[in-house]
Amino acid sequence: MNITSAADGIYRLSANAEDILFEGLWPIPNGVSMNSYIVQGEKTAIIDGVCGWDGVPQTLFSQFEQAGIDVNSIDYVVINHMEPDHSGWLEDFRKIRPDFTIVTSKKAVPMLESFYGIHNRVIEVGDGDSLDLGAGRVLAFAEIPNVHWPETIATFDTLSGTLFSCDAFGSFGAISDAPYDDQLSAEQIEFFEAEAVRYYANIVAAFSTPVKKAIEKCGTLPIRIVAPGHGIVWRRDPHKIINDYRRYAEYQKGPARDEVTLIWGSMYGMTEKAVGPAVEAMEAEGVKVHVHRVPESSWGDILASVWTSTGVVLAMPTYEYKMFPPMAAVLDELGKKRVQNRKAFRFGSYGWSGGAQKELDEIMERLKMKWEFLEPLEFKGSPDEDHLTEIRSRCRELAREVKKIAAASPV
Ligand SMILES: Cc1cc2nc3c(=O)[nH]c(=O)nc-3n(C[C@H](O)[C@H](O)[C@H](O)COP(=O)(O)O)c2cc1C
Ligand SMILES: [Fe+2]
Ligand SMILES: [Fe+2]
The missing domain is CATH 3.60.15.10 (Ribonuclease Z/Hydroxyacylglutathione hydrolase-like)
Structure with a gap:
């Protein structure tokens, strides 16, 4: 230089x-x-x-x-x-x-x-x-x-x-x-x-x-x-x-661009089965989707994607009665950076009791993130065709909502 x-x-x-x-x-x-x-x-x-x-x-x-x-x-x-x-x-x-x-x-x-x-x-x-x-x-x-x-x-x-x-x-x-x-x-x-x-x-x-x-x-x-x-x-x-x-x-307080960030984590591939269909559904609506897997993706990249995204989809299973830990860590970081007012949807697998959703609700409340969620979808073990259809449908709804909001306040 x-x-x-x-x-x-x-x-x-x-x-x-x-x-x-x-x-x-x-x-x-x-x-x-x-x-x-x-x-x-x-x-x-x-x-x-x-x-x-x-x-x-x-x-x-x-x-x-x-x-x-x-x-x-x-x-x-x-x-x-x-x-x-x-x-x-x-x-x-x-x-x-x-x-x-x-x-x-x-x-x-x-x-x-x-x-x-x-x-x-x-x-x-x-x-x-x-x-x-x-x-x-x-x-x-x-x-x-x-x-x-x-x-x-x-x-x-x-x-x-x-x-x-x-x-x-x-x-x-x-x-x-x-x-x-x-x-x-x-x-x-x-x-x-x-x-x-x-x-x-x-x-x-x-x-x-x-x-x-x-x-x-x-x-x-x-x-x-x-x-x-x-x-x-x-x-x-x-x-x-x-x-x-x-x-x-x-x-920071949204809305951001007409983009969605999908963050997912999966231990044995059950939650993962629904990730591809979710991404396809949102892309079919013409929104840009950033996909990150936890813990593999760096926080730095995830934060940058979520920062510019009006919508966020979270996909993770239950782990020891709580959320898959690396997802909780990422959400904690997003909360500390005060990423607020996102349109969101969460789905994921569980084995017997669930618990991921409860921790998600706690994190949102504790960090006052004000994310507005569509109704979550949880499935026991592997998702069946009905689950996948529902996930596609909610992801399309989210993508349409994101486009509408971003178009109404272009930033
Ligand atoms: C270490 C570990 C802890 C788990 N803890 C719970 C639990 O507390 N409650 C529950 O409902 N399922 C629990 N499960 C079951 C998983 O949520 C279930 O196997 C799920 O299908 C995993 O989805 P995945 O393949 O996307 O990771 C646990 C699984 C593992 C491996
Ligand atoms: Fe500096
Ligand atoms: Fe500095």
Whole structure:
């Protein structure tokens, strides 16, 4: 990855992280890029340093050299967000250049102390504050709390109209040497859209209300470039990713797209017998169906599918008087991300007593998910033809409902 110029006096440095679990938890099959930006006036600032993951700071330091930028010329490090994927290199950087000044929010100050023992040469900034780098370059700051942590700010370069948004407007996906939307084909943009959905659903989803507030606040700025901490830089159409994020935030409480996610699990294939017919029935109604098996599919993928789906079908058997455990775990995660108001249907097999349905009802109640279910269908052992006919019929009904709702409120 090479250093590139995002605008006059603004450089993007980037390193890809692959073969890790993001936040120690989320699989990133296509990797993720970690971006920093150098902004030059008479003074020089670097915005969104990056993590201390193996090799990442070293990759960035070599990019300074590539652009002929002396590390010792950095006056300010702007920390928009203290999560170590962006702040983790401060200790390494201090070894090379001990006397830079950190510019960050008030709430980040105690975090600097507790994460890295840093308490001097720190300037606190918040709404309405700015930093003059000279040569007409002024950085303005806006607090965007809880996108993704409480201390988060965004930085706006008033000269170029660049919004350095850190986690907001970010996406997964490693990036080759074409990091700008104006360099990418329609298919490549589509790839990053899908990566943005998964990033949003996995990392930002729980903070959808703060995301909406941040968009409102940043909407007052004359934005010409969106330069996030992860993913591509939006230069040809900066409002596309902002509008996409606005939609993703709306998906939390539904309705979302005219799509259904079917999540299924089965021990001995009894529940599985009805999965194919259910999928066919919904596809026959013309809705897109995402199918995931638990525990095989990753939570990250399931969450991304459910996030964009107005309908959800759950298929699982009873296990020790409760629900097939990996399904309960996934539903718990969906509840914590506050995926609400889905149209849903559940079917599954049991041996003698059942119990899966009771736990499903409990989870929905406890996590206040407000999913509206069609009448569930349970069968003892193998489903017979009548069961399959009924499952097909309810799945068609669900698909029709999903299409109707999504058409009435297109997002
Ligand atoms: C470990 C285990 C625990 C089970 N616990 C229950 C139970 O508590 N109540 C019940 O009705 N059936 C229980 N069953 C029976 C299954 O629900 C039944 O075999 C069902 O057909 C399995 O569907 P599947 O092949 O889709 O997994 C249990 C089965 C297994 C293997
Ligand atoms: Fe973050
Ligand atoms: Fe991040």
